[in-house]
Amino acid sequence: MSPARRVPNRLSAVARSALLGVAALVGAIGLALIWVARIAAARFVYVSELGATGEPTAEVFRWSLVLVAVSAMLVAVCAPRLRPRVRWLAAVPPAAVLAGSAIAFGVASQVTCTVGCPLPVGSAFTWQDLIHTSCAVLGFAGAAFVMLQVATDRTFRALARFSLISAIAVAVIAGIGGLLSVFRFGTQVGGVLELVATTVALLWLVGLATFLAVAVRRDAPEITRQAQPSHAATPARMAATYSE
Template sequence: MLDRVLAAAGTVLVLASLAIIWIARLGVPRELYVSELGADGEPTAAWFERALLLLVAGSVAIAWASRRIRSRVPVLRWWAPSVSLAIASGLFLVASQVPCTSGCPVPRFGPDLSWQDLGHVSAATLAFVFAAWAMLQCAFAVGHRAIRRFSLIAAISVAVIAATGGLMSVFEFYAWFGSRLEFVATTLGIAWVAVYGIALAIERRPVVAASASGGIPAHRPEEVVR
């Protein structure tokens, strides 16, 4: 029951984070990457930081509630999806406390390298990577057919869209369109965490089966997570 409460509470926090990011983005008339909403001097900076902190808190709660979920695929079960989600949350926490500078320029090595921008971009990029890995792990998890399918679609979509948008920014090729792609990827990623939390909050209890050795209750592995 505690896990369900945590999953539900985490979902509320994650949805609140997504709503704040959307409201902040719609309030800015120009094209910009998501991170620029929290850049130094931006009027949306404080709200963007709050949104990331809500996302971190909600994701950690959902990660804890999902700690028993495992993936079927050997490579993907080196560690649990909850660990990937927790690491992503920690990296988003770093990104929230180390915002990029005005304009969020792409870090370039040289005498003018901004360590602040490098720190923010590195943390945010790695957070996306671990979040996408968590999605991929859940795509091959035991049970929850609906969440498996949604996770697979989300993992591929977030990875491809975010990578494309990031490369367009790096090479300054239609960066305005790349910023839109990044916003779509961000929305999909946060939406996945929310849907994941909902699935955990409403899941049925494990089915208890009688063992052949004497009627002692035992859980069949495939029924632990539905």
């Protein structure tokens, strides 16, 4: 293989690392915008209510979800292969699940809920709320599933521990907040818990992108050496050839 054919491999690793870095930055900006919208709301609300039709924070919230979707999709496309050790977690590639979550968040960013974000049941049913709620839940559930997948990864042990802690924290916090939301009890506390769970999940996404960006960049020289054929010309061989 000629040097010209080896260059794309090296650039591919560097480009992937750079895009993963962009994913981390974009995800962090998306999280910051959610907090900006929450602080601007000046009242206890659930996260999705920040983007409800007519809310002054709706545009900021919409962009925050768009950035989160872009971040998740970049990680899904550029991340090295992750290999969960648990069979049922490995049934679907983590990248595919994360890409599905990115699409769900993208749809939720464009189809926001109505005022008050009521549950799409009974007399309060609207297709708008159904689409937003379904996509938001699917996106969040997909991200949580990827956390579990990465938590059992065979290659990146430190990342696996970080993901396991994040998964447990999100499950407990979001579970309590979700129950309060369903029963419309302690909605102020429920709103705070949902925001905390969202923050932990997005910090995990940023951490995942950052960790993988460093890993891909670190392994780029090794990838290039592995791509180099054993019969490649060395200075000693070139000198021997000329002497002949």
